[in-house]
Amino acid sequence: MELPPASSPRPPTTVRRNPPRRAKQTPLATAPGPSSLSSAAGGITPFPLDDILQPDPPQMPPPVSKSPEAKSADSSENLKVFLRIRPLEIGPRPSRKPCGSKAKPRGKCASPKGGKSKKKSSCLAVNDSHSVTLSAQPSLLDSKRTKSEVYDGFSFVFPQDSLQQEVYEKVMNPLVLDLMEGKNALLVAMGPTGSGKTHTMFGCPRDPGMLPLALRQIFSHATGNGDPHSSRSYYLSMFEIYSERGKGERILDLSPNGIDLSLQQSTMKGLQEVMVSSLAEAESLVACGMLKRATATTNSNYQSSRSQCIINIRAAHKNVDDEHRFPPNNAVLTIADLAGAERERKTGNQGARLSESNFINNTSMVFGLCLRSLLEHQKNRKKPLHKHFKNSLILTVKPGEEDYADASFLLRQASPYMKIKFNNLEELANLHGQKRTTTSLIRVEHHKRMKIDHSEASLVDVGKVDTDANDENQMSKKEVNSKKLQESTIPHVFHISPISHERAHVGVQCNEEVSVELQKIKRNEEVMRNFAKALWNVLKQYKQKLEDSEREAGNLKEALRKEMAKTMELNKELKKLSTCCSFHRHPFPEEIFCSDVDAPYEYCAAGPFKPLSTTDDLTNCDALLDDNTPPEIGGQIHINMPAVVLAHEDFTELPEFGLEMDSSNSNPTSLDIKTANRDSSSSISCSIVDDRTICSSSKEMPTQQKEDKKMQTSDTAELSISPGDVKKLSYEKDKGFQEKANRTGDKEQLKNIDVREISYPEGSTDSLVNTKQTCLTADHVKITLSSSNVQKALVEEKNACSSPVKYSDSMCSSLSINKDAKMQAHKILYHKPESFQEQKQDHEDLQGKEDGPTELSCKPGPEEMHSSPEIHSQTHDHIKEGKDIFPSVSQQSQASYALSVRDMKTSNKCQLAKNLKEEKFDSISKPKVAVKHKRRLMPASAMLLREFAGLDMEINKPKESSDRLNADEKGRSDGSISLFRLLQSNLQH
Numbered sequence: 001m002e003l004p005p006a007s008s009p010r011p012p013t014t015v016r017r018n019p020p021r022r023a024k025q026t027p028l029a030t031a032p033g034p035s036s037l038s039s040a041a042g043g044i045t046p047f048p049l050d051d052i053l054q055p056d057p058p059q060m061p062p063p064v065s066k067s068p069e070a071k072s073a074d075s076s077e078n079l080k081v082f083l084r085i086r087p088l089e090i091g092p093r094p095s096r097k098p099c100g101s102k103a104k105p106r107g108k109c110a111s112p113k114g115g116k117s118k119k120k121s122s123c124l125a126v127n128d129s130h131s132v133t134l135s136a137q138p139s140l141l142d143s144k145r146t147k148s149e150v151y152d153g154f155s156f157v158f159p160q161d162s163l164q165q166e167v168y169e170k171v172m173n174p175l176v177l178d179l180m181e182g183k184n185a186l187l188v189a190m191g192p193t194g195s196g197k198t199h200t201m202f203g204c205p206r207d208p209g210m211l212p213l214a215l216r217q218i219f220s221h222a223t224g225n226g227d228p229h230s231s232r233s234y235y236l237s238m239f240e241i242y243s244e245r246g247k248g249e250r251i252l253d254l255s256p257n258g259i260d261l262s263l264q265q266s267t268m269k270g271l272q273e274v275m276v277s278s279l280a281e282a283e284s285l286v287a288c289g290m291l292k293r294a295t296a297t298t299n300s301n302y303q304s305s306r307s308q309c310i311i312n313i314r315a316a317h318k319n320v321d322d323e324h325r326f327p328p329n330n331a332v333l334t335i336a337d338l339a340g341a342e343r344e345r346k347t348g349n350q351g352a353r354l355s356e357s358n359f360i361n362n363t364s365m366v367f368g369l370c371l372r373s374l375l376e377h378q379k380n381r382k383k384p385l386h387k388h389f390k391n392s393l394i395l396t397v398k399p400g401e402e403d404y405a406d407a408s409f410l411l412r413q414a415s416p417y418m419k420i421k422f423n424n425l426e427e428l429a430n431l432h433g434q435k436r437t438t439t440s441l442i443r444v445e446h447h448k449r450m451k452i453d454h455s456e457a458s459l460v461d462v463g464k465v466d467t468d469a470n471d472e473n474q475m476s477k478k479e480v481n482s483k484k485l486q487e488s489t490i491p492h493v494f495h496i497s498p499i500s501h502e503r504a505h506v507g508v509q510c511n512e513e514v515s516v517e518l519q520k521i522k523r524n525e526e527v528m529r530n531f532a533k534a535l536w537n538v539l540k541q542y543k544q545k546l547e548d549s550e551r552e553a554g555n556l557k558e559a560l561r562k563e564m565a566k567t568m569e570l571n572k573e574l575k576k577l578s579t580c581c582s583f584h585r586h587p588f589p590e591e592i593f594c595s596d597v598d599a600p601y602e603y604c605a606a607g608p609f610k611p612l613s614t615t616d617d618l619t620n621c622d623a624l625l626d627d628n629t630p631p632e633i634g635g636q637i638h639i640n641m642p643a644v645v646l647a648h649e650d651f652t653e654l655p656e657f658g659l660e661m662d663s664s665n666s667n668p669t670s671l672d673i674k675t676a677n678r679d680s681s682s683s684i685s686c687s688i689v690d691d692r693t694i695c696s697s698s699k700e701m702p703t704q705q706k707e708d709k710k711m712q713t714s715d716t717a718e719l720s721i722s723p724g725d726v727k728k729l730s731y732e733k734d735k736g737f738q739e740k741a742n743r744t745g746d747k748e749q750l751k752n753i754d755v756r757e758i759s760y761p762e763g764s765t766d767s768l769v770n771t772k773q774t775c776l777t778a779d780h781v782k783i784t785l786s787s788s789n790v791q792k793a794l795v796e797e798k799n800a801c802s803s804p805v806k807y808s809d810s811m812c813s814s815l816s817i818n819k820d821a822k823m824q825a826h827k828i829l830y831h832k833p834e835s836f837q838e839q840k841q842d843h844e845d846l847q848g849k850e851d852g853p854t855e856l857s858c859k860p861g862p863e864e865m866h867s868s869p870e871i872h873s874q875t876h877d878h879i880k881e882g883k884d885i886f887p888s889v890s891q892q893s894q895a896s897y898a899l900s901v902r903d904m905k906t907s908n909k910c911q912l913a914k915n916l917k918e919e920k921f922d923s924i925s926k927p928k929v930a931v932k933h934k935r936r937l938m939p940a941s942a943m944l945l946r947e948f949a950g951l952d953m954e955i956n957k958p959k960e961s962s963d964r965l966n967a968d969e970k971g972r973s974d975g976s977i978s979l980f981r982l983l984q985s986n987l988q989h
């Protein structure tokens with residue numbers, strides 16, 4: 001090997017390399033695992049995919065598990081490209097021998113070391129065994145060629161001093177071995193003319209080339225005793241493709257009796273194969289063919305080949321039986337010596353020779369195009385490039401400076417060929433053959449399996465397996481069957497093993513494959529079993545959850561049913577309450593308080609002037625309407641309702657109101673009727689004094705309200721009973737009660753209502769009493785103050801009446817003194833008919849004092865009169881102090897109507913609501929009723945307090961003298977006198 005001179009400057013170098021490609025990472029490497037896909041539902045454990053897939057897949061033996069494509073990938077190899085550099089100096093050219101024009105001179109085989117020639121510089125330097133550097137000589141360097149080129153990737157680079165044997169060992173020997181093993185092989189020599197192609201392929205007797213050396217190797221093995229190769233026959237054929245004087249392409253059989261050939265569908269028709277049984281026959285045949293090959297002398301090559309020469313050596317079995325013992329395919333070793341590309345400038349060919357040169361160049365170019373097409377074809381991965389033989393290409397170049405262009409052209413052309421990859425179809429063919437054998441074995445095994453499983457076919461048949469059967473038993477049976485199959489398969493495979501070593505190898509592979517298949521089946525079964533278990537567990541969890549949900553739904557339905565029942569009851573109560581509270585839309589004081597003196601309690605019995613909507617309202621109404629549940633002492637029920645503002649001028653139109661009291665107190669002495677609203681409070685206090693009941697009315701108004709005398713009619717209107725709304729009630733013994741509510745005008749002082757003027761026509765009382773449709777029990781006493789100044793009282797003895805008294809007009813209230821307190825309470829205000837007779841005279845005496853301070857004086861019977869000065873004084877203290885005895889009411893935003901019953905320890909039932917009818921309030925709610933507000937001044941308590949100041953002086957005076965005194969003159973009213981007497985009577989008792 002010659003290296004470039006160190007002294008010569010090396011031009012810039014362009015490196016042409018084929019760097020190895022790195023495989024890209026597959027997207028699956030970063031794909032999420034299957035466990036991430038499983039999401040746990042609420043309360044349900046996630047599906048255990050990992051557990052299901054826990055069994056590791058069986059490890060496939062590499063040679064068996066790989067697909068044919070993978071195997072082909074492994075067996076793929078690049079086209080082997082060798083580079084042989086011809087020596088710069090060859091021996092002197094011997095003189096021509098007259099053996100014919102085509103005879104090659106012996107001098108072509110002269111050793112390059114033998115001749116003496118001028119040392120030339122080389123354009124090609126060997127870097128290593130796989131790369132060379134091509135450099136142009138300095139004289140040829142110009143602006144365009146200033147670079148050296150490095151060609152890398154060669155299978156091997158043979159330097160100039162390489163020997164034929166070295167080339168044979170690396171290039172030809174593997175192919176020959178493949179041939180003798182029944183594999184095809186190809187070796188092509190390619191290079192410019194005179195580069196040593198023919199020398200490399202054929203050589204000379206002293207330095208034989210690849211073909212003679214191959215024949216020697218082949219026949220050296222064929223003659224060995226006991227060698228299997230001795231049973232083969234080798235056939236040799238030679239032909240050339242040439243152009244006769246440049247007119248056309250011809251194919252000539254180079255065998256001794258060879259004729260022109262024709263190409264028919266890749267088959268060389270007429271080609272003779274000469275069986276060679278010895279090396280000598282083969283060499284002789286080759287020598288004869290070389291003599292027939294067309295050669296010519298050119299300026300580049302003394303004996304230049306003018307055709308493409310192809311030699312085939314086919315190895316075949318001698319006996320037909322041997323085809324069963326050896327691989328069935330015949331191997332062919334092909335050796336091609338191409339004609340070298342020529343440059344007209346170098347060769348100096350003219351005429352027919354020039355045409356011949358064009359043909360040679362064209363065929364060389366076609367060969368290059370074929371290789372390029374293979375290179376392009378391998379880019380199509382769907383159609384990989386296969387080969388049926390090992391392909392090797394040996395390039396021969398001349399390293400002379402003048403050969404730079406040819407060498408550069410060749411290396412440029414052939415460098416891509418090193419990228420050509422072939423899939424060795426022979427290995428695939430063998431694998432397919434093994435696979436076919438394996439398949440046949442599997443078929444045999446399958447047949448045996450059918451025999452084995454015949455008795456249990458019903459169990460193996462998956463399609464007929466009963467799903468309700470025990471899976472584990474079936475699995476165990478399947479495992480047993482699999483074991484039987486495995487046990488029965490292995491001896492069968494070994495049974496065929498004595499046939500041959502290779503087939504035994506195939507049988508072992510088959511056995512391994514069957515084992516792998518069995519492992520696959522087992523794994524699949526285990527995976528399916530785990531899957532079934534996991535699915536069963538998940539289904540059980542869902543079932544449990546579903547049962548829980550159904551149970552909870554049942555509980556909810558039950559609760560809903562109960563709630564609906566309660567709702568229905570509440571609706572009934574509401575309807576009942578709505579029915580009884582039928583005077584909504586009417587303005588009326590909203591609250592009535594019933595209190596006891598000793599244990600004051602407030603009990604509201606106001607009617608539902610508006611629909612009740614709140615639970616409190618319902619509760620209040622329930623307590624109100626429930627006779628069996630007396631109100632709690634100190635309890636308080638408020639029913640809000642719109643109010644109406646009444647002026648004292650309109651007091652004559654004051655609607656009827658009644659007080660219904662249900663008291664067990666045996667000694668009621670007084671009662672207070674109190675109205676309260678946000679702006680003012682009014683009260684009517686009735687007390688028993690001697691044999692009379694004195695009622696007083698008072699009104700407290702704020703300053704602003706006092707200044708604003710205009711009444712309003714609205715939802716927040718108020719009912720006020722002013723001191724001027726003095727009622728004179730008269731009692732007629734035989735005619736019952738009659739109220740004459742005479743308005744006395746605005747007065748700034750406490751006004752009492754005298755009951756002397758109450759008249760009740762005879763017959764009316766009876767009719768009322770006898771008319772049981774109206775109301776209440778016999779113990780009930782009702783007082784009705786009507787706007788028509790007619791007071792109707794109803795006294796019922798024993799029989800209860802549930803329906804309220806229906807009064808003729810306007811708003812009404814009722815006071816009922818019931819049950820245990822009946823005889824006492826109602827006599828506070830009213831007397832029974834027999835009592836009325838006794839008190840008639842007193843009333844008549846009082847009738848003449850209408851002009852004086854009005855008092856409401858009811859004359860109860862002596863036995864029922866129980867005055868309570870302490871209580872009365874207490875009440876008056878409240879009034880005097882200006883306190884609201886029902887402070888909780890006075891601050892209400894809406895008007896309220898307070899009814900206070902003192903000295904009643906048991907429940908009072910205020911059925912004001914029942915006694916009020918909706919239509920009776922229509923007139924009140926009209927604007928004409930809600931007139932302007934009048935100023936209310938001193939409350940009745942103040943008046944009473946003033947009058948009580950002088951009672952101590954008058955207490956012992958005769959009745960007639962005191963009664964005859966003018967109230968104004970004495971400084972006290974009749975009411976005070978009556979109250980004083982009541983107190984006196986109580987003290988006496």
Ligand SMILES: Nc1ncnc2c1ncn2[C@@H]1O[C@H](COP(=O)(O)OP(=O)(O)OP(=O)(O)O)[C@@H](O)[C@H]1O
Pocket residue numbers: 085086087090107108109110111112191192193194195196197198199200301302303304305306338339340341396
């Ligand atoms: N490695 C070598 N050692 C000694 N001599 C060689 C070597 N290679 C080639 N030669 C000599 O070079 C000359 C040309 O060789 P050869 O005829 O083999 O070239 P070629 O490539 O076949 O040319 P062509 O394509 O025109 O036939 C021959 O005389 C041959 O002996």
